[in-house]
Amino acid sequence: MLETLLEIALSKKGEILSKLDEFYASGPDTSKSWVDYPFLENKEDFTLSAGDGSINKKKFLSFVFYAISAETLIYKKELKKIESSTIDIMPHHGFVEDRLRNYMSLYELKNALKSFEDYQPDYYLFDGSILGNLIRPLPMDRELSTNTKENIKSRYLSSLDTELNLNKVEISSSKFEDHISEEFPSKTEAVIYLESLENLLIISRLLKNGRKIVGISKTSTSNDYFGLDIPDMALFDRNHQKQGYSWPRTQKVSKTVKHDFPVQNDFFRSLTFTTFYARLEDNKNLLKFELPYEAEEEEIIELLNIIKGNCTEGYPYLLKKAHNDVVIKKLDMNQLLRMMGFIEKDGREML
Numbered sequence: 001m002l003e004t005l006l007e008i009a010l011s012k013k014g015e016i017l018s019k020l021d022e023f024y025a026s027g028p029d030t031s032k033s034w035v036d037y038p039f040l041e042n043k044e045d046f047t048l049s050a051g052d053g054s055i056n057k058k059k060f061l062s063f064v065f066y067a068i069s070a071e072t073l074i075y076k077k078e079l080k081k082i083e084s085s086t087i088d089i090m091p092h093h094g095f096v097e098d099r100l101r102n103y104m105s106l107y108e109l110k111n112a113l114k115s116f117e118d119y120q121p122d123y124y125l126f127d128g129s130i131l132g133n134l135i136r137p138l139p140m141d142r143e144l145s146t147n148t149k150e151n152i153k154s155r156y157l158s159s160l161d162t163e164l165n166l167n168k169v170e171i172s173s174s175k176f177e178d179h180i181s182e183e184f185p186s187k188t189e190a191v192i193y194l195e196s197l198e199n200l201l202i203i204s205r206l207l208k209n210g211r212k213i214v215g216i217s218k219t220s221t222s223n224d225y226f227g228l229d230i231p232d233m234a235l236f237d238r239n240h241q242k243q244g245y246s247w248p249r250t251q252k253v254s255k256t257v258k259h260d261f262p263v264q265n266d267f268f269r270s271l272t273f274t275t276f277y278a279r280l281e282d283n284k285n286l287l288k289f290e291l292p293y294e295a296e297e298e299e300i301i302e303l304l305n306i307i308k309g310n311c312t313e314g315y316p317y318l319l320k321k322a323h324n325d326v327v328i329k330k331l332d333m334n335q336l337l338r339m340m341g342f343i344e345k346d347g348r349e350m351l
Helices: 002-025 096-119 130-135 146-164 172-183 187-207 232-239 265-269 297-308 317-326 330-340
Strands: 034-036 048-059 064-076 078-090 123-127 213-217 244-246 249-252 272-279 286-291
Touching (some): 048 317, 064 317, 064 330, 123 317, 130 187, 244 297
Parallel strands (some): 123 213
């Protein structure tokens, strides 16, 4: 099969590359939205923090085994570390992927909150889109009735909030699982919904640190600048290889972005996000930045100078190190599975 694909690749190479040239040739004049700017490294005594998380899983015929790890790094003259991780099993259901992503998010976010509590960083670098995390559809939001969702909130939100005040890096919702199974016939669905509410509550706590939060993404499919099928990031990356930044855009968390939030609705509705792209070193990574407040251009330049002073190859060192430290590889999973002694079939033995 591979030989056939290689032959097709050779025969269609010219045609595909010609399409690609046409693809970009019809693009807009991005220079009107971009500022070339040689950033100056700010080496002042700032405390920076950054974090990342990782998931891996193994599906067996009757359950899913998973591992989650998260790490937050803090640097002020010396490097400090906050680590958290867990392993467990869960039954098969239609929301395994969403649920595990939510778990990883909770570990990352709670690590971040712990870094603010213990080290008071000047800036926390969040890996990915904060707004995307905030407005992502909630698992079970459409599967459960309005009455069931209101019952879950009225019975468990107060107790959940008390648990969150303990500042433990864990899935606090799981503490109510046995009680929920007695109260609701759709136990799994109800627990997943409560876990989603927990994620929103933790996001709200983190965002209350306002100007100290910086979201940074290596990839993006957004097309808010030019409204084309080609992502804005691809256009800026192709057309501007020097250091610089795009003119910032602001976006309110309006109902066109997300319908009412089941918790902390007034707070989330009060937020305005500033987004822009920037290249901190010539010919290196173009990054998307997201700030949970309305930022002026001067603030953005000052922030980028600070981040540039803590970069390697145009990417924040702390984020790179956290990612490399935290990733759960296949080899790691195999070792965990051997330690657990799992021998149940996974359905692939016949292949």
